[in-house]
Amino acid sequence: MKGYTWRLVLVLGVLLAAVICVVPTFRPEVWPHKQINLGLDLQGGMHLALEVETEKAVESRIESIRGELRSLLREARIRHGQLRAAGNAGLSLRLLNPEDREKFADLVEEEFAEVEVRSTSTREGELYAEIGLTKKRVTEIREQAVKQAVETIRNRIDQFGVNEPDIRVQGQRRILIQLPGIEDTRRAKELIGRTAQLEFKLIDEEHSLQKAMDGQPPPGSEILYESREATGGRRQAYLVRKRALLTGAYLEDARVQIGQQFNQPYVTIDFDRKGARIFARVTEENVNKRLAIVLDNNVYSAPVIQEKIPGGKARITGQFDMQEAHDLAIVLRAGALPAPVKIIEERTVGPSLGHDSIRMGFISMAVGGALVILFMVLYYQLAGLIADLALGLNIVLIAAGLAAFGATLTLPGIAGIILTIGMAVDANVIIFERVREERRLGKTPGSAINAGFDRAAVAVLDANVTTLIAALVLYQFGTGPVKGFAVTLSLGVLASLFTALFVCRLIFDYLYSVRRMKTLSI
């Protein structure tokens, strides 16, 4: 009886709040608000984990420092041997004249804030130096690569058109991507995984391709292959200068066009002003030479430059179909990934399987729930009915909790709700058995109920705390679907504590203290 009114108000308040939280999920037209999210295993879709090869981003930074340093050394007239890549994001070189030591150190310090001189030593009248990126800078480059990769991938996915994609960084170099409802997983993976590094490079026409293919390519050049297979299934090889004259970094737009002659789609690209300027200069300086258009180390075409091209426009041709051309335009517009990515985990569930899982999950929930409800009524009669009411409220509370916390319902999550149905009545069983015991001691219904609830409460609490601990640990360490289980289990344990200890108690108090019922049906 004590505090009966405020307890009633509290329970009604909780019930009202729960219903408000649940309404948008089942009747969005009544009140569109946060709905219960379905996990990918229920609605179908693709989960990907990517690993960004951040060391490649560091390598390419070193590579460009090597290029810059070479021309700076030449300008400063410091005679030197070849610049070689040393381990650990470093470069090693040999200065022919040891007196250049100071000059060299000053130059490095002035021009490259991110580079430190790691060691110098003099041997046989020559100075050996090793320089490299600072540790701090390497970390920065790695972090930036991941950040930038996430941005780029988000751009691509947005243009591809996926409802509510979820893209996030995990750990130091992994990216998790959830694409709900996606059907063409092959296309999505290609779109996401492609580096899309667009480069314009001169063909090395001074050296023989055949010689390069037999042995070592000349320094500064490399062999690249054409993107499409020629007749006979072989791909044409090119000897290409390693240095890119222009890259996709200056790209402003990319669009699909259809060729007049053969109805063949191709992609036109527009450079920004700086890019257009570079492109005009490059084409002007290299008239009559062949310029290869290279995408991810595949040569798309290598036309001969007829004349200076102002205006900053170029086209990429190849044997694309419409969709491939469209996707290529998307990745070019969204920009290149700063480093290649690797798919290290994929979980795809087809929409039909998701529907089946939901159906079977709910069937088991309905049958299991019905059996438990029936059992409680048969075994405990009126008290059982009250427990069943509490059970119904319990499920509403779990649903409300899912909606309110924006949690995701997964297949193991449904299993968690089903498990909760079985476990929620445990608390009632423990209390009712205690009440029965008290009755056998000859107590009146009212005092038996009070004693039963009071004495059983702590045991119920203890029993549930251990389950809650397990669920919380699982939430902390679990991923994806398993996390969904941890969520519903935790919510279920908390809800059943509330319904069993508070709501049921309230109903019993109403019946035996307010209405002063004389018989106890338990």
Added chain:
Amino acid sequence: MEFIKPGVNINFIGRRYLGYGISAFMIVLSILTLVIMGGPKYGIDFVGGTVIQVKFEKDVSIAAIKSGLAEIDLGGSAVQRFGEPEDNEYLVRTDKSVATGEDFSSQVSRAVSSATGTDAEIRRVEMVGPQVGQTLREKALFALFYALLFITIYISGRFEMKWMVSAVTAGALIGAVYLFSLFNMSIPILILVALLVSLVLFWQLHLRYAMGAIIALIHDVTITVGVFTLTGKEFSLPIVAALLTIIGYSLNDTIIVFDRIRENLRRYTRRGLEENINRSINETLSRTILTSATTLIVLLCLFFLGGDIIHDFAFALIVGVLIGTYSSVFVASPTLVIMEGAGIPTGQSPQAEPNG
């Protein structure tokens, strides 16, 4: 309705050696199974690989599927029927985890369609790279470890009403595990160390109830893992979730019985310990059985109606709940008797309230 009449008095404690025998048999069998099979059978979540669920329009033979897979160098894949026979669904499993670009699932779809002459629908693909498998394995083991740690701390604090002692236990546990982790011990060994340290601590600190509970826990998890390995089922992330749930849930019954033992020891000081324990088990027997029964009802529904994806998960929970119920009567409570026999009295704790 009453399944178990009040005043029932089965002599559980008197027959405890039977319980020891059964438990010892099951544990030895579990450990033997694990040793012979070389540890549990890990699913792709933990070792990496690819699982593809394919649905065919009509019935096809596994041999035909395998011949199709052989053409794309996947002849070594395991193919098994999945779900009901009329579903025509198969699981293809390989150790390979394929990198970017190569479109594995459509390759498989084409290969098996042409080999069987039936349209194949890829319903599910799970590819886990070896690095991810490693991460998930560590996460799963850490989860088990922390669940055991926190529950141990809670039990030793709550049951004995000695939170100071519990804090000491926690500190010692964390210290021991930290010490061993310095030697780069693998996580399973760390878990073993943690368990051994808790057992020794509980014995030394005379934490009888905590001792009973943790022994029952080890018992339940070991046997569940053993049954799982014996039936050739694979360990995946959901199964680890099931194990954690068992760790939490199987204690429920134990807690109820222990609460009653504590209450009775205080009330009936003239009864012997064994009698008090036996009475307590009998008095709480109906709730021990009923609570497990309601949980088993829903788990059986999940097992039979929930579909194949959730099948093993439900199975693990069913085994765990059954073993957990058994152990609260035949393992946890007799431990108190054993400790009393070893000169560690299961006296009353003066601060404790009567519960349960």
